Amino acid sequence: MNRDLDKMRRRPFFFPLVLPVLLFILLVAAAAWLFDARATTVVFIVRHAEVEAAAADPDPNLSVDGRERAARLAKMLSQAQPVRGIDAIFASEYRRTHQTVTPLSETLALPVNLVPSATWSDLTRRITRGHRGEYVLVCGNLNTVPQLVKSLTGQNVTLREDEYDAMFIVFVPQISKKRVVRVRY
Numbered sequence: 377m378n379r380d381l382d383k384m385r386r387r388p389f390f391f392p393l394v395l396p397v398l399l400f401i402l403l404v405a406a407a408a409w410l411f412d413a414r415a416t417t418v419v420f421i422v423r424h425a426e427v428e429a430a431a432a433d434p435d436p437n438l439s440v441d442g443r444e445r446a447a448r449l450a451k452m453l454s455q456a457q458p459v460r461g462i463d464a465i466f467a468s469e470y471r472r473t474h475q476t477v478t479p480l481s482e483t484l485a486l487p488v489n490l491v492p493s494a495t496w497s498d499l500t501r502r503i504t505r506g507h508r509g510e511y512v513l514v515c516g517n518l519n520t521v522p523q524l525v526k527s528l529t530g531q532n533v534t535l536r537e538d539e540y541d542a543m544f545i546v547f548v549p550q551i552s553k554k555r556v557v558r559v560r561y
Contacts, residue, residue, distance in 0.1 A: 419503060419528060419546040420462075420513045422449065422561075423521050424472040426540050438475045445540060445561075450479035452561055453513065463510035466491050466499065473515040480513065496520055500527040504548060529554040 425442035438446060453462060465481055466489045467473040474488055481488045491499055496516075503512055516524060518535055521544070525533045528546045533556070535542055545557045 415509045416547055416549040417504060417508055418511045419548065420453065420511070421521055421524055421544040421546060422476065422513070422515050423535060423540055423542060424470070424476045424515055424517055425449075427472050435471045438472055442472070442476070442540070446476045446479050449476065449543075449561055450483050453480055454483045461511065462486065462513050464503075464507050465489065465513045465515075466503075467515040468493060468496065468517060468520060470517065473517065477513060477515045493520075496523070497527070499524060503528075508550070525556055529556045531556055533558070 424438075425445035426439045427436040427442060428439045462480065462484055463486075465477050465484075465486050467477050469490050469492050474490065477488055480486075499514070503514075514524060518537065521535060521542075522533050525531065525544050525546060528548055533544060541560045543559050543561050545559065547555045547557075
């Protein structure tokens with residue numbers, strides 16, 4: 377009987393010790409979630425718009441349809457405006473990619489950062505380190521868009537030769553799983 381009384385006396389002290397530990401764990405989990413949500417980089421990746429058909433030029437200009445698509449992209453991203461809007465714009469060195477993002481660049485008064493093909497593989501590191509928690513637009517071509525999505529998320533995506541309206545929205549959080557969403561514009 378004496379042993380039963382000793383056990384009863386010890387139990388009430390166990391709960392007051394566990395409660396602060398559980399509250400601490402809950403507080404750390406909430407702080408990690410908040411940090412991860414605020415430090416998530418969102419990357420909008422598009423292929424250049426349609427180019428002129430009779431192009432013997434290796435770097436053709438955008439066609440009329442391409443200029444209309446570039447204007448739609450600018451309208452969509454400038455009106456959708458995340459909390460701060462787009463923070464940075466990157467494009468490959470080709471005229472068609474630069475012309476695709478120029479309407480948005482002019483609307484938001486942001487410079488277009490040209491990325492040479494030789495340094496395209498460094499773009500992932502440049503975005504994740506230099507633009508953490510920001511919204512970034514990247515315009516590439518048929519080969520570089522899937523390559524960039526793969527390097528950011530590890531997921532394989534494909535584009536058809538005639539597909540100019542695909543946009544990949546890549547969420548790159550610091551802690552949780554990276555995600556990619558494909559939309560049309």
